[in-house]
Amino acid sequence: MSAHIIDGKKIAELVRAEWKVRAEKLTQLGTKPGLAVIIVGDNAASGIYVRNKVKACNEVGIYSEVHSFTENAQQNEVLNCIQALNENPHIHGILVQLPLPPHFENNRVITSIAIEKDVDGFHLYNVGALVTGNTVFSPCTPYGVMVMLEKNHIPIEGQHAVVVGRSNIVGKPMALMLLEQGATVTICTSKTSNLPHFTKNADILVVATGKPRLITAEMVKPGAVVIDVGINRLSDGKLCGDVDYDSVKEIAGYITPVPGGVGPMTITMLLCNTILAAERAQAGIKNGKSS
Numbered sequence: 001m002s003a004h005i006i007d008g009k010k011i012a013e014l015v016r017a018e019w020k021v022r023a024e025k026l027t028q029l030g031t032k033p034g035l036a037v038i039i040v041g042d043n044a045a046s047g048i049y050v051r052n053k054v055k056a057c058n059e060v061g062i063y064s065e066v067h068s069f070t071e072n073a074q075q076n077e078v079l080n081c082i083q084a085l086n087e088n089p090h091i092h093g094i095l096v097q098l099p100l101p102p103h104f105e106n107n108r109v110i111t112s113i114a115i116e117k118d119v120d121g122f123h124l125y126n127v128g129a130l131v132t133g134n135t136v137f138s139p140c141t142p143y144g145v146m147v148m149l150e151k152n153h154i155p156i157e158g159q160h161a162v163v164v165g166r167s168n169i170v171g172k173p174m175a176l177m178l179l180e181q182g183a184t185v186t187i188c189t190s191k192t193s194n195l196p197h198f199t200k201n202a203d204i205l206v207v208a209t210g211k212p213r214l215i216t217a218e219m220v221k222p223g224a225v226v227i228d229v230g231i232n233r234l235s236d237g238k239l240c241g242d243v244d245y246d247s248v249k250e251i252a253g254y255i256t257p258v259p260g261g262v263g264p265m266t267i268t269m270l271l272c273n274t275i276l277a278a279e280r281a282q283a284g285i286k287n288g289k290s291s
Helices: 008-028 044-060 075-086 106-111 124-129 140-151 171-180 195-199 263-282
Strands: 034-040 063-069 093-096 160-164 184-188 204-207 225-228
Touching: 008 044, 008 140, 008 263, 034 044, 034 075, 034 263, 044 063, 044 263, 063 075, 075 093, 075 106, 093 263, 106 124, 140 171, 140 225, 140 263, 160 171, 160 195, 171 184, 171 204, 184 195
Parallel strands: 034 063, 034 093, 160 184, 160 204, 204 225
Antiparallel strands: none
16 A cells, blocks of 8 residues: 655645735734845756745745855855845845855854844754754754644654754754654664664654665655655656655655655745744844843
8 A cells, every 4th residue: 555645735835825824914014024045156956946935935925035146256245245134124034045155164154144034944043952942943844844744643752753864954953853742763874884774663764865765665664654855866867855755655654755745845934934033023032032
């Protein structure tokens, strides 16, 4: 019996509709949510991502603006732009599209964003606060995964969750968020010795390694929830995830497709975080406290 397909596009539409109402309410109160996106260089994939984000903002009633810099722009130019956006009351969220050119210091750029405008959830404050469960803005991709589990009424408490991947953007925050919801969490990487031993014991398996079709059917527990965060372009131009979808869907209880799974949720949670930032600004909340 094939797994239940977790339709990320459908869930994203439902979540966006819910938050669009909140954006409209804010606008009626005189605070239109605003997002500023900074992109450095002419990376084709980054350009597509930025255009998709701007389009999504328009659909839910978020004002957006894009600040583009050339590949050889100096870091201080971008830092000065971020500082101006930090001080702009009409901008509630600031996103720096990654990757940045090699001569940039990623951490310095990200941490220059005001905490209350860090809607990507990458600032050290928000990443660190995941440990205590008090982060202001959760990183968008793991946040999206948690919403997908919630919308499908998949229990987390007491379950064994295995996260394959240790990136600061997905793997590590994903593990912390599952732990906060009461799961027993194991973190692996693509280089973990005897990886199948761990994955086959997972009730919830989240894979984010960037290794095409790393997880095969014999590595999955029958009935498990399999969340594929990876997206890889093969030599023939086709997209695939980190999970061998065709074989695993015959074993798993739930599975996300690629594309159409986690991807639509990432941008959706960015929209949600931006609207939340605007709500906090309207209420006079700064860094978790009323101003």
